[in-house]
Amino acid sequence: MDEVAPGVFVGTAEIYTTTTTVVAGADGGCLVIDPAVTVADLAALAGWLSSRGLRPAAGWSTHPHWDHVLWSRDLGDAARYATPRAAEVAARERPALVSELREAAPGHDLALFARLAPLPGQEIPWRGPRATVVAHDAHAPGHGAVYLPARGGLVAGDMCSDIETPLLDLASADPFGDYRRGLGALASLPGVRVVVPGHGHVGDRREFRRRVAADFGYLDAVEAGREPEDPRLAEGWLREEHTRQRALAAS
Ligand SMILES: [Zn+2]
DSSP, rough: EEEEETTEEEOOOOOGGGGEEEEEEEEGGEESSSSOHHHHHHHHHHHHHHTTTTTEEEEEEESSSGGGGGOOOOOOOOOEEEHHHHHHHHHHHHHHHHHHHHHHSSTTOOGGTOOEEEEEEEEEOOSSSOEEEEOOOOOSSTTOOOEEEETTTEEEEEESSOOOOOOOOOTSHHHHHHHHHHHHHHHHHHTTTEEEESSEEESSHHHHHHHHHHHHHHHHHHHOOOOOOOTTSSSSSHHHHHHHHHHHHHH
């Protein structure tokens, strides 16, 4: 776990370069965002927390994809929140999420998987640095990034990555529009000094601006029917998603 801002720790799992974020709060309580990804990863996280004298006071899932709605017994029984839309989608799509989970990261306690409470309002209720939620529908319905104004920290969920281009919610009625609105909402946050993508590497203020520009550039190219010159389009699975997104734009 690396301390990327005072009291903000990020761990990175081997699978998909998936990040887990922990924000330290009052009296040993902490906010745990998107704990991931294997059973062993979650056990290591619980071990690290107890070695630091931390226990989860609240959990947050940024969006209703299987690798962002995990939990384990050892993390305790804190309330786990998501946006109301994400909580609803996670409940409705549970069978599909469970089968994706079983395929990619077997062995998790299904009783704890994707059990999310809808967050009333825009602030995560916990005793720690203010954590406000930026809700939008880019990438997934009810995507909720967490912004920590006092730390300048943005936990972006599956956006603003150095290794993944924008991945649209292809089931949406307006995937490109949704993505632009979500990215615009993140870009307009004042004072982002550190960005944590759901997959990829932590970036500073300049890197955040660079990624936002690269992501808008990607959307511009794809919507205009051009092949973007984007070095992130290296891996096979990402190229496949990219091909789907180009086909959608063309249709
Ligand atoms: Zn995702």
